Amino acid sequence: MDYLNTFKKIKALAETGLVYAQNGYEVERNQELVDLSKELMAAIANEPIKAFDTYYLPPKEYPTPKVDVRALILNEDGEILMAKEKMDGLWSIPGGWADIGHSPSEVVVKEVEEETGIEAKVERVLAIYDKRCHPHPPQPWYVYKIMFLCIPTGGKLRGNFDIDEARWFNLNSLPPLSTDRILESQIKELVHLANHPEFPVVCD
The missing domain is CATH 3.90.79.10 (Nucleoside Triphosphate Pyrophosphohydrolase)
Structure with a gap:
């Protein structure tokens, strides 16, 4: 399994969800996905979760490569x-x-x-x-x-x-x-x- 690519997909899906969230429930669920993807990346890199905060700036629009x-x-x-x-x-x-x-x-x-x-x-x-x-x-x-x-x-x-x-x-x-x-x-x-x-x- 390509864990790094999985992390990127989860991150993109979660950030897209936050951009288009219609209510508090959707925001909460997508924020959970963001947090999970951050934990996954930290585990892959063997680094503290806070080391990846700069990669998770609040999304303003649809994430692209x-x-x-x-x-x-x-x-x-x-x-x-x-x-x-x-x-x-x-x-x-x-x-x-x-x-x-x-x-x-x-x-x-x-x-x-x-x-x-x-x-x-x-x-x-x-x-x-x-x-x-x-x-x-x-x-x-x-x-x-x-x-x-x-x-x-x-x-x-x-x-x-x-x-x-x-x-x-x-x-x-x-x-x-x-x-x-x-x-x-x-x-x-x-x-x-x-x-x-x-x-x-x-x-x-």
């Missing part, structure tokens, strides 16, 4: 642009959470420049992943990942306040990866898709 946008950028030698995260000291292709007020392609271009110093433009979408379908570490949120192929247009490699450094890597000598953000299998699939524009977008 979070969206992570990331860019595969290759240089003339076929090397992959990667950024080293200060948070965990591990590497990922550049990207991050989608921002309200910006399209996915606008966000990914902004993230690339902010994290690596490289200016880029979007070529096309390579894949749309459901994080649940891949062996990422457990995470409370339900996440969709939009993976873009971007073309470098200028700029100079650098880090920023949350990135130690940015570098180009050969596919056969990847650095230690931040597997919460990207997996080696995903990078290999994205490079394969980038080299075959006739292939359709991969969707989970």
Whole structure:
């Protein structure tokens, strides 16, 4: 049984119920579900229940997945642009959470420049992943990942306040990866898709 996914489903159902509750009875029952899902997550993570309070802000609207946008950028030698995260000291292709007020392609271009110093433009979408379908570490949120192929247009490699450094890597000598953000299998699939524009977008 996928306990983490069960927790996410219970959480989403309960929060939806709270949004649309018509009376005190419905509020009470859905709040019980919220509390149960919090207990389940705490048990899975072996952490105190209060550690998950920030994931249970009072719902204002129908809960939906979070969206992570990331860019595969290759240089003339076929090397992959990667950024080293200060948070965990591990590497990922550049990207991050989608921002309200910006399209996915606008966000990914902004993230690339902010994290690596490289200016880029979007070529096309390579894949749309459901994080649940891949062996990422457990995470409370339900996440969709939009993976873009971007073309470098200028700029100079650098880090920023949350990135130690940015570098180009050969596919056969990847650095230690931040597997919460990207997996080696995903990078290999994205490079394969980038080299075959006739292939359709991969969707989970």
